[in-house]
Amino acid sequence: MRWILLVILYILIEFYAYQAIKTITKNQWVQIGCLAVSLFILGYVIYVFANYDRSVGPTKYSLRATAVLLLALVPKLVLVLFLFGEDVIRVFVGGYNYLTTTFFGGKDTQYMPDRRKFISQLALGIAAIPFAGLLHGIFKGKYNFKVIKHVLYFKDLPIAFDGLRIAQISDIHSGSFDDAAKIEYAVDLINEQETDLILFTGDIVNTVADEMNDWIDTFKRIKTPEFGKYSVLGNHDYGEYVTWNSQQEKDANFDAIKDIHTKIDFNLLLNESVFIEKQGERIAIIGVENWGHNFKKAGDLKKASEKVSNEDFKILLSHDPSHWEYEVKKDSDYYHLTLSGHTHGFQFGIEIPGVVRWSPVQYVYKQWAGMYNEMGRYLNVNRGFGFHAFPGRVGIWPEITVIELRKEVKPS
Structure with a gap:
């Protein structure tokens, strides 16, 4: 019907x-x-x-x-x-x-x-x-990669990390790629940023782990910076949009998808946290599994933050920005910076800085692309590295985000 x-x-x-x-x-x-x-x-x-x-x-x-x-x-x-x-x-x-x-x-x-x-x-x-x-x-548009840069100031940023530069990528969707040279170019573009930390916020495939087979060597070329490479899962990484012959087959695919992160030298965070340290100070990198208001809710913020104290400076990786809207920004713990993706900016819209910013996805997601700030809590929604469903991008280009953290100094 x-x-x-x-x-x-x-x-x-x-x-x-x-x-x-x-x-x-x-x-x-x-x-x-x-x-x-x-x-x-x-x-x-x-x-x-x-x-x-x-x-x-x-x-x-x-x-x-x-x-x-x-x-x-x-x-x-x-x-x-x-x-x-x-x-x-x-x-x-x-x-x-x-x-x-x-x-x-x-x-x-x-x-x-x-x-x-x-x-x-x-x-x-x-x-x-x-x-x-x-x-x-x-x-052309689907490989029109843009580097978007932000500088954020925090009063409680550990002084040792003043100037920390973070690269964020999201939504690779490797099963959609059809031009190896363009993907090689994008990886080179990531490496050219010479950041201190690289974070990936989910959806490495469309559905099955095999999609990434031809791209392992390409993404392995992303240089591991001083503080490492960390990642989380997105809703597409659970293999829930296809029919499996058995639960065992689905579980095997999920294990293979998790193993991809190891193959490309990323540390996959599954409702857990790690600390990066410098000169006796530290920052918490917290990674939750997918939590979406309208999608799979495997993320457990409390479990992921068990080893983190209120005093720690926190960077949270959470694929779906609705998590920030419905849970993170209201949490009693203060999450300084949350990094998400998922929306792709609908791969269609109009963005003219200072003039107009529109996409159909804004009627579904309150935070759909770019940097948001409420009460000093920041959320960046990456527009995505790859593409899905529609093999193109119109007005909303694939994004590599570079975020520089700076210590806000009190006026004397």
Whole structure:
């Protein structure tokens, strides 16, 4: 039933889009060609997803089908908005013409005005903008890596760690990669930052551990800095979005995913903490398993913080930013800096510093990308290293975050 409703919706959108083509050109071959392309796309997408194997999960084929569907659908949604708006006006005008003709002796005229060619041309021109944006996102945007830097000041930062530089990456989603050279470039970009500590905040794969097989050597090239490399799990790392033949098979995959972190020289924190030390002072690195308001709740903040005191400066790794909103920022223990990911910024949005910052994901997550601060407690939501579901990024680019911690000095 769900698929039937989606197909009906697609056909309705196609019907409206076809009206724009008919208004602009009377050439039947052009009209038939547009319909043929639409039917081919619909058939292709139905074929791919009808043969979707839940024991395998997302593949490059399903990602490609999603890309084709969005390329066909999103521009036509723009057409629908324009043509529907025009139809509303046409209905009012038609109603007015009917009333004036029937009851007030108006001229006998065509009740419903024809569609205006100008409106259809304008709609097509504007629809070309998201189409071009999606194309760029698929072929360029998904590997348009950006280094985003923040400097944070804390009164209680141990003086020995004044100037500590942290690199955060998140949401690798290795099963989606299709360009080894671009991933090599991104790893080089991480190494060029020459940070003191590297932290990864979950989702190393889409579903299964085997996705990472071809990328172990690449990610192993991330240099281990002075204070090490630490990581946590994300919701995709539990293998819960596919069908397994047995619980034993699922458990084996989970163990293999945890082992990936060791293979690339990351210290995986499973509801536990470690300390980094310098000149007799220390900072706690706390890692929780995934805790999401709408996702798996394996994270245990209290257990992870058992060895940490209130006086310790704390950096918390927690994949889903809803954890910060619902638990962390309200906790009686003071977590100075929380690092998350998960949202990808929806891989779609508009970010112009100081002007506009918007993504559909903001209607689901209060904290969805970038740095947030409430009462001196900071949260950084990394926009993600990789991509998932849609094989592209539009306006929300893959991110490597560099955070510098500074000691806030009291004025003399």
